[in-house]
Amino acid sequence: MENTRVGFAMCGSFCMLAKTLEQLPRLTEAGFDITPIMSETAYETDTRFGTAEHFRKRIADATGKEIIHTVREAEPIGPKKLLDLLIIAPCTGNTLGKLASGITDSSVTMAAKAHLRNKRPLLIAVSTNDALSASAKNIGALLNTKNVFFVPMGQDDPGNKETSLVADMGLLLPASIAALEGRQLQPLILA
Secondary structure, three states: OOEEEEEEEEEOHHHHHHHHHHOOHHHOOOEEEEEEEEHHHHHHHOOOOHHHHHHHHHHHHHOOOOOOOHHHHHHOOOOOOOOEEEEEEOOOOOHHHHHHHOOOHHHHHHHHHHHOOOOEEEEEEEOOOOOOOOHHHHHHHHHOHHHOEOEEEOOOOOOOOOOEEOOOOOHHHHHHHHOOOOOOOOEEEEO
């Protein structure tokens, strides 16, 4: 995996940002050259889970690169063939819907559109409370889309949030390797 160019795009599932960032060292140790991307919302919003500045600093420190955070900055990913793999982690229900519908109005959706035009893998790590309700159709559509793969996921709190699914961020590295090999890491749905 040495010198594999990976875009690491983060959306506004704020409760998952810290857990997701814990995986960056594993990816860089595996030889991935990480280009950070953040949705405009994740880049600018302070929440009870931390300030935007805190997360931006952690990402910049971990990757040593400027964060792509606008549509204009993300657009060259396609024409310049900048990435071998694009990871969206965490991926919100909002972004799932946009990807499934071909809407390109954020840095993350533009990065995905630009990247997929090169027939290279996109890996999605779902984190949404409506995965088994309103977002289910979008997950289904993306499961049937060429070059789109998912990090295995499961219900995070079935007793209190029965429609919520969250990707197992600890599986980002093996799911990335599988996606680069053109296959879905199994099992997709975790017990």
